[in-house]
Amino acid sequence: xxxxxxxxxxxxxxxxxxxxxxxxxxxxxxxxxxxxxxxxxxxxxxxxxxxxxxxxxxxxxxxxxxxxxxxxxxxxxxxxxxxxxxxxxxxxxxxxxxxxxxxxxxxxxxxxxxxxxxxxxxxxxxxxxxxxxxxxxxxxxxxxxxxxxxxxxxxxxxxxxxxxxxxxxxxxxxxxxxxxxxxxxxxxxxxxxxxxxxxxxxxxxxxxxxxxxxxxxxxxxxxxxxxxxxxxxxxxxxxxxxxxxxxxxxxxxxxxxxxxxxxxxxxxxxxxxxxxxxxxxxxxxxxxxxxxxxxxxxxxxxxxxxxxxxxxxxxxxxxxxxxxxxxxxxxxxxxxxxxxxxxxxxxxxxxxxxxxxxxxx
Amino acid sequence: xxxxxxxxxxxxxxxxxxxxxxxxxxxxxxxxxxxxxxxxxxxxxxxxxxxxxxxxxxxxxxxxxxxxxxxxxxxxxxxxxxxxxxxxxxxxxxxxxxxxxxxxxxxxxxxxxxxxxxxxxxxxxxxx
Numbered sequence: 001x002x003x004x005x006x007x008x009x010x011x012x013x014x015x016x017x018x019x020x021x022x023x024x025x026x027x028x029x030x031x032x033x034x035x036x037x038x039x040x041x042x043x044x045x046x047x048x049x050x051x052x053x054x055x056x057x058x059x060x061x062x063x064x065x066x067x068x069x070x071x072x073x074x075x076x077x078x079x080x081x082x083x084x085x086x087x088x089x090x091x092x093x094x095x096x097x098x099x100x101x102x103x104x105x106x107x108x109x110x111x112x113x114x115x116x117x118x119x120x121x122x123x124x125x126x127x128x129x130x131x132x133x134x135x136x137x138x139x140x141x142x143x144x145x146x147x148x149x150x151x152x153x154x155x156x157x158x159x160x161x162x163x164x165x166x167x168x169x170x171x172x173x174x175x176x177x178x179x180x181x182x183x184x185x186x187x188x189x190x191x192x193x194x195x196x197x198x199x200x201x202x203x204x205x206x207x208x209x210x211x212x213x214x215x216x217x218x219x220x221x222x223x224x225x226x227x228x229x230x231x232x233x234x235x236x237x238x239x240x241x242x243x244x245x246x247x248x249x250x251x252x253x254x255x256x257x258x259x260x261x262x263x264x265x266x267x268x269x270x271x272x273x274x275x276x277x278x279x280x281x282x283x284x285x286x287x288x289x290x291x292x293x294x295x296x297x298x299x300x301x302x303x304x305x306x307x308x309x310x311x312x313x314x315x316x317x318x319x320x321x322x323x324x325x326x327x328x329x330x331x332x333x334x335x336x337x338x339x340x341x342x343x344x345x346x347x348x349x350x351x352x353x354x355x356x357x358x359x360x361x
Numbered sequence: 362x363x364x365x366x367x368x369x370x371x372x373x374x375x376x377x378x379x380x381x382x383x384x385x386x387x388x389x390x391x392x393x394x395x396x397x398x399x400x401x402x403x404x405x406x407x408x409x410x411x412x413x414x415x416x417x418x419x420x421x422x423x424x425x426x427x428x429x430x431x432x433x434x435x436x437x438x439x440x441x442x443x444x445x446x447x448x449x450x451x452x453x454x455x456x457x458x459x460x461x462x463x464x465x466x467x468x469x470x471x472x473x474x475x476x477x478x479x480x481x482x483x484x485x486x487x488x489x
Binding site for chain 2: 032033291292
């Protein structure tokens with residue numbers, strides 16, 4: 001199994017580890033519930049070194065991004081980030097990504113599971129474009145600071161005025177004296193930052209952030225809480241909400257696609273399916289306690305007809321409910337109540353608005 | 362070192378059973394509870410239901426995962442610890458007492474049960 005430069009820090013903090021697609025990652029430290037509320041109420045620190053980072057350079061780098069990235073890129077300003085997909089020819093996602101448009105380069109953050117395939121796929125779309133795709137995943141550290149106290153904790157270590165960095169904006173500035181790309185992005189639904197820097201400094205920056213956040217009761221956060229935080233915030237996990245068989249229209253993620261981009265791989269095919277109307281749709285489900293409908297759990301209608309399947313499910317400490325995203329038949333989207341089938345019994349779940357959680361602003 | 366009762370029998374999958382005459386009480390060990398983490402629900406069998414050895418007798422939901430209780434004994438369920446559905450506290454505070462899951466009239470006993478010494482030897486090899 002592969003490990004990040006911060007593994008010893010996690011072990012010292014008594015983390016419980018899990019095999020996350022070949023990476024030995026912390027799933028929890030203090031406990032999933034405590035960590036979730038720490039991020040919602042204070043601030044938490046995440047080791048994301050396992051995720052993939054690509055840097056595109058060369059004169060045609062932006063044309064290449066526009067060819068492979070489903071979102072509207074041409075109008076994206078320098079210093080801004082955007083969410084979208086790498087689609088295959090059939091309009092199904094190969095990965096979901098964040099694209100950061102810098103003046104001299106474009107940075108793309110991909111999933112850990114995309115590291116083996118995304119760089120080759122992007123290169124294969126180059127054709128006659130003059131651009132270079134560099135996989136910096138093994139050279140860079142990636143750490144996220146998430147929660148309402150994030151700006152305060154990071155500002156103490158950072159040479160830039162963070163109040164000038166807007167949501168989905170980024171800049172380059174020293175953190176602990178080391179050049180860092182810092183972006184006001186994240187995967188929790190809270191305010192926060194994601195930091196990209198030379199991995200030689202990973203332990204130093206990690207320790208400094210924990211130290212800076214001590215008065216705000218900062219904690220390291222494992223993948224268990226991260227999964228709940230992103231599910232509460234309505235954010236998809238590649239492989240579950242979207243995968244090579246579930247497209248962004250079905251998953252209710254059309255905001256990540258510019259359907260007018262005929263020159264982007266997969267967009268025409270996806271547009272055709274959108275116009276025909278998807279046969280399956282994603283819904284948010286909630287129940288008060290009881291059994292927890294987890295990924296793979298069948299969803300049926302009141303009369304017991306098969307409707308679909310849970311793509312992600314868990315316990316939401318923020319809402320005090322059990323929550324799930326499910327992909328169901330389009331005709332059931334207004335059913336009001338659907339049923340999770342667990343151990344031969346049907347457990348009612350209410351269809352609720354998405355996302356489950358929005359932070360107060 | 363441990364407060365685990367010596368009179369119980371233990372399974373490799375961290376259930377315990379107390380057999381008194383033809384009645385058995387089934388629960389899960391402190392190790393299982395600790396491993397599951399934050400508990401949120403316990404799905405118990407119906408009184409009167411018949412459970413075979415190694416069949417899923419109950420399921421314990423935690424934030425992280427669902428834990429299946431592989432029944433160390435078979436028989437007809439005579440009582441369940443209904444309060445656990447609303448309050449899982451006893452599972453963490455007193456897993457071998459107030460945290461019991463169900464009782465049954467024994468008709469069959471797993472032949473793979475261990476005494477406490479053997480169970481704790483297994484735990485030593487499992488713990489990280």
